Amino acid sequence: MTLNPIISVLGRRLRLAVIGGGPGSFIGAMHRQAARLDDRYEIVAGVLSSNPERARQAGLEIGLAADRVFTDVIEMLDAENAREDGAEVIAIMTPNDSHYPYAMAALERGFDVICDKPMTNTLEDAEALHQKVIDSGLVFCLTHNYSGYPMVRQAKAMVMEDQIGTIRLVQVEYVQGGRAVEEVPEPGKGQLSWRYDPVKGGPSLVLGDIGSHAHHLLRFVTGLEVVEVAAEVGTIVPGRLVHDYAGALLRMENGARGNFWVTQAAAGVENCLRIRVSGSKGSLEWMQEFPQTLAFKPLQAPAQIRTINGPGTLPLSARSSRIVAGHPEGFPEAFANLYSDAAEAIAARKTGGKADPLALYFPNSLDGLLGVRFAQRVIESSQANGKWMSC
Numbered sequence: 001m002t003l004n005p006i007i008s009v010l011g012r013r014l015r016l017a018v019i020g021g022g023p024g025s026f027i028g029a030m031h032r033q034a035a036r037l038d039d040r041y042e043i044v045a046g047v048l049s050s051n052p053e054r055a056r057q058a059g060l061e062i063g064l065a066a067d068r069v070f071t072d073v074i075e076m077l078d079a080e081n082a083r084e085d086g087a088e089v090i091a092i093m094t095p096n097d098s099h100y101p102y103a104m105a106a107l108e109r110g111f112d113v114i115c116d117k118p119m120t121n122t123l124e125d126a127e128a129l130h131q132k133v134i135d136s137g138l139v140f141c142l143t144h145n146y147s148g149y150p151m152v153r154q155a156k157a158m159v160m161e162d163q164i165g166t167i168r169l170v171q172v173e174y175v176q177g178g179r180a181v182e183e184v185p186e187p188g189k190g191q192l193s194w195r196y197d198p199v200k201g202g203p204s205l206v207l208g209d210i211g212s213h214a215h216h217l218l219r220f221v222t223g224l225e226v227v228e229v230a231a232e233v234g235t236i237v238p239g240r241l242v243h244d245y246a247g248a249l250l251r252m253e254n255g256a257r258g259n260f261w262v263t264q265a266a267a268g269v270e271n272c273l274r275i276r277v278s279g280s281k282g283s284l285e286w287m288q289e290f291p292q293t294l295a296f297k298p299l300q301a302p303a304q305i306r307t308i309n310g311p312g313t314l315p316l317s318a319r320s321s322r323i324v325a326g327h328p329e330g331f332p333e334a335f336a337n338l339y340s341d342a343a344e345a346i347a348a349r350k351t352g353g354k355a356d357p358l359a360l361y362f363p364n365s366l367d368g369l370l371g372v373r374f375a376q377r378v379i380e381s382s383q384a385n386g387k388w389m390s391c
C-alpha cells in the first residue's frame with residue numbers, strides 16, 4: 001500500500017471515532033486494526049457498547065482518554081464536533097438498524113463516515129442516506145472488504161483492460177456452515193442475538209450478512225449492474241425462523257447471464273466466497289479461502305495462475321499490496337485497504353487536492369443503495385414464486 005503525498009499535506013493522522021465494536025466483537029476489532037495498519041488514523045473517541053458500564057470499560061481498554069469515552073452516540077458526536085482537536089471521521093460497526101440514524105447524524109455534523117454493511121435495513125433509508133452523502137460532499141465508505149483483496153482488484157483491472165473480452169456469464173457464491181445447526185438465541189441474550197430480530201438485523205439474515213458481499217463482489221469485478229433477478233429465499237434448517245439460503249438467476253445490463261447463491265447452513269463449510277467471470281476471450285476465477293491467487297483461463301491458451309505482485313500484476317492490484325511476491329496477504333489487509341483508500345479521499349477533500357485515482361475504488365453510498373435494493377428485489381421475487389423483478 002503506497003502512501004500518496006496528499007496524506008502528508010495534513011501533517012498528521014486523521015482523527016477517528018468509533019461507534020460499536022466493543023467486547024467480544026470480531027468486526028469491531030477488525031475495523032480498529034484496519035484503521036491503524038497503515039498508520040493513517042488515530043482512534044480518539046468512541047461509544048463501544050450500548051451498555052454504559054461496558055462502554056466505559058472497553059473505551060479505556062483500547063486506550064481512549066477517559067473524557068473521550070462516551071455512552072451515548074449523539075453526545076459523542078456533539079462533543080467531538082465542538083473540540084478543536086475533535087474527531088473528523090466516524091466509523092460505525094453496530095447492529096444493522098442503527099447504521100442509518102448514526103450515519104445521518106454524523107453527516108449532518110460534517111463528519112466523514114466509514115460504515116459496516118449493509119448500509120441500511122430499508123430501501124427508503126438507503127435512498128435518503130445516499131442523497132445525504134451527495135448533498136454533503138463528504139466521504140462515505142462502506143466496508144465491503146472483499147473488494148480490498150489485491151487479486152480481486154487484479155481481476156477488476158483485467159476486466160477493465162478487456163483481457164477477458166465481453167462478459168457473458170457471472171457466477172458468484174458465498175457459502176458458510178456456521179448456522180448448519182439451529183440455535184436460536186433467547187431475545188436480548190447472546191453476542192449476536194440481534195441478527196435474529198428482523199427489526200434490528202433486517203428482513204433477511206442471509207442477504208444482509210453475506211448476500212450483500214456477494215452482490216457487491218460481482219458488481220465490483222465486472223463493472224456491470226444487475227437489471228433483473230428471479231430468486232428464491234428461505235430456510236433449509238428445519239424449525240428456523242430466519243433466512244439461511246438465497247439463490248437467484250441474474251440478467252446483467254449488457255445482456256450477460258448470472259447465478260447467485262448464498263447460504264450459512266452448508267455443514268462443514270467455513271467461509272467460501274467465490275466468483276467466476278467468463279467473457280468472449282476467457283475466464284477469471286477467485287476464491288476467498290485462497291485469496292493470494294487468481295485463475296486466468298484465456299480462450300485457446302494455457303491456463304494461468306496470477307499471484308500477488310507476480311508477473312502481469314496491474315497497478316490497481318499492486319497498489320493494494322504491502323509485501324513482496326510469494327508472501328500471502330489476507331482478510332485484515334484487505335479491510336485495511338478500504339480504510340487507507342478512504343483516508344486518501346478524505347485528506348484530498350480537506351486540503352482541496354486530488355487523491356490518487358486508484359484510491360477511489362472503495363465501496364460508497366451508491367454501492368450501499370444498490371445492495372439494499374437488490375436484497376429487496378430478491379425477497380420480492382421469491383414471494384412471487386420466482387417471478388423476474390427489475391432491479
